[in-house]
Amino acid sequence: MNFLRRRFSSGDLSGELRNDDELNFTRLNFTKRGPSPSAPSSPTKTQPTAGLFSSSSSSSNQAQKPAYNKERCKTLLIIDDQHTNWNKYFQGRKIFGDWDVRVEQAEFSEINLASYSDTGTMVDIQVTRQGTKVVRSFKPDFLLIRQHVRDAGEDWRNILIGFQYGGIPSINNLHACYNFLDKPWVFAQLIAIQNRLGHENFPLINQAYYPNHREMVS
Known part of the structure; x- marks a missing residue:
């Protein structure tokens, strides 16, 4: 029902974070942590607790360690505009006990992909950050879609189909995203x-x- 409320209860189509219920992470074995954020620029701060989805022991350790362990991390691709910095929500968090969450964020217009029936989906994103063009290639482990797949000017269902073809799990179900077009x-x-x-x-x-x-x- 969260998906229905997010799609139809608000006339705001700008893609900014809304003050709705918590994101449903249970499909990915996350443990919900605290209330949902009240504004895009001020993510809720939570205290570390035990569980499948937990934060690191202290902020000083976070400052000394890299953002994620390259050998033990899961890549979360978030499709959203840059009004919300999703790295703040997942910094220092872990999944499945001791796996880091690597966040890649881009808009539909910045994404290219190729999906294969035997090896999955390879994503290329080309983004401009502070005047510098950055190009990265990776295989996402799961998705979070916060941008409209289709609006008055663009239709990105071809990208959505590519994710479905590669069998990538999504926090908001890809089948539902396609049906709600x-x-x-x-x-x-x-x-x-x-x-x-x-x-x-x-x-x-x-x-x-x-x-x-x-x-x-x-």
Whole structure:
């Protein structure tokens, strides 16, 4: 239901972080830590606790150690604009006990990929940070999509299909992301639920669908 609220409860389509419920990390064996962030620029600070998803022992140790252990890390690709620095949320955190989380963040427009049925998905991102162009290639272990796959100007479903083809797990399900590209398709699924449960048990606001504007006039 978090996904439904995030997609349809707000008219803000700018891609900035909203004040919704916590991200659902349970599919990746994360342990939820504290309340959700209240603003993109001020991530919530939490105290380290035991669990599959924990932070390092002290801030001084974080300053001395590298951001992640290259030999024991999982790569999280976050697709979002640069209004939110997601590194702050995962810095010093661990998954599966002692695996570091390596964060790669880019927008859909900065991503190229190739997916193979036997070896998975290889991603190239070309980003500009503080006037410097940076190009990196890597294989993501899981995804977090915070940017709209399609809007009035762009359609990035080809990138979404590439991730699905490579079988990359995503915090927000890729199948759901694809189905939610078209609201009439979503409402069609709701109608099917209503037909199964009954109008009284699953009420919906009556709507009409037209394949084009000419049918609306007639």
